[in-house]
Amino acid sequence: MTIKHRVVVAGCGGMANTWVDYAKDRDDTEIVGLVDIKEEFAQAMADRKGLDCPTFTDIKQAIAETGATLVFDVTIPASHYTISTAAIELGCHVFGEKPLAETMSDCNAIVQLSQETGRTHAVMQNRRFDPRIRAFHKLIADGTIGKPGFVGADFFLGAHFGGFRDAMESPLLLDMAIHTFDQARYIAGANPVSVYCLEFNPPGSWYAGNAMAICIYEMSDGSVFNYRGSWCAEGAPTSWEAAWRVTGEHGTAIWDGHGNPYAEIVAAGDQTGKFIRDYERVETQLPEMANTFHKGCLDDMFASLEEGRKPETDCSDNIYSMAMVLAALESAKTGQKVLIADFMKEAAAK
Structure with a gap:
């Protein structure tokens, strides 16, 4: 050839x-x-x-x-x-x-x-090139749970790297969160509008910098993305892919980062008067991919x-994932909500 x-x-x-x-x-x-x-x-x-x-x-x-x-x-x-x-x-x-x-x-x-x-x-x-996240994205995009209102990702691991990460100011946000933030954009099919971030270093942390963060993003489709992450959480670890919950008009989609994603949606039929409705589970089929990751x-x-x-x-496209990281750091530094379009424009003017 x-x-x-x-x-x-x-x-x-x-x-x-x-x-x-x-x-x-x-x-x-x-x-x-x-x-x-x-x-x-x-x-x-x-x-x-x-x-x-x-x-x-x-x-x-x-x-x-x-x-x-x-x-x-x-x-x-x-x-x-x-x-x-x-x-x-x-x-x-x-x-x-x-x-x-x-x-x-x-x-x-x-x-x-x-x-x-x-x-x-x-x-x-x-x-992005994991068959399970492709299936999760399709589950949402196909309208299985209706219009999404909330996307949540939990990322909790006790990662003992040693070396440069242990000395970084913001090891989690700077070195790892880009993956989860990009996943969120892909799963939701939306871009970030604003962010409020609280970054901190909890008791027991072996990192010099802040190894834990909680971020709240308003997204362009009207949904809210909530990130809770830690690199110094001992016990009951999540997957490196994070644990995901997306709630919509008609149900909830779940991916624990290990197995296959699925949804539970309100079951068909008249459920008038029921305090908690009956649900039915919707499984996903993983796409065939020649190569992954x-x-x-x-x-x-x-x-x-x-x-x-x-x-x-x-x-x-990727610049919006990077903007999620950098705007989160700016929010943590100032203690204020950051409007991401303004943040990007101000940087372009420099």
Whole structure:
């Protein structure tokens, strides 16, 4: 098969392994360069994966010397803006790890540059490509429970990482909540309007920064999304996918993050006079997917180039998930509700 995608991989740490393996498995894709600020890391990746390609410490040089058309940005979050803008300006599409960027102004700039150049920038949101969340989304979108009014997500884990997360100011919101917030947008099919967030560090926490948060979002469809999360909750852990409850006009949809989602809706027939009505359970059927999680997301990214469309996790969409994180941090800092459209506009004006 003809090589359509000439890929430079930026960032050769452990997270890059999945990206490199995926690219190697595609007949239409060739890895033409590896970039890392420590070139020995890039060379180690080449040796480990059996790649016969040059290594670099500079993304611009790598693109210029290899004729790359696509950059995988698997660098640390602080480098995402620099890598992405450099790659797009040199004519490459960019597929990158989350987050889009570290600040709202940098996120806005990447989206604007992508739109001006016509180059795709897509963000890895692997949890969207879980057959169970696809089924949960369809359960809601099909109107099974009627118009949703409330979306709730509980995320409680006692995660003993050690290392940099233990020293972060806001480890939960900055490093993990983007996944749950993006899931909420996908499940509800709605974008955030406002947020009030209380962030704190409860007794027993081994984190230096706030490892627990409660967020209340007003959403564009009129529903309310409530996030309750902790990374220092010992005992009775939820799934990493969170535990979800969506209430609507006619019933409730449930996904515990482990099994298959389902709904309970008001049973047919006359129930006049009943204090608590009878309900009937609606099961879901999981969709068939060739690939899931990281590989499923990458499938969609590559398919978008082939089909001339935006990927599901295009930067112009993903920016709203990032806005949920950054606006929540702003709300926690000020103690005030934050209007997200105003927050995004103010960042764009800077």
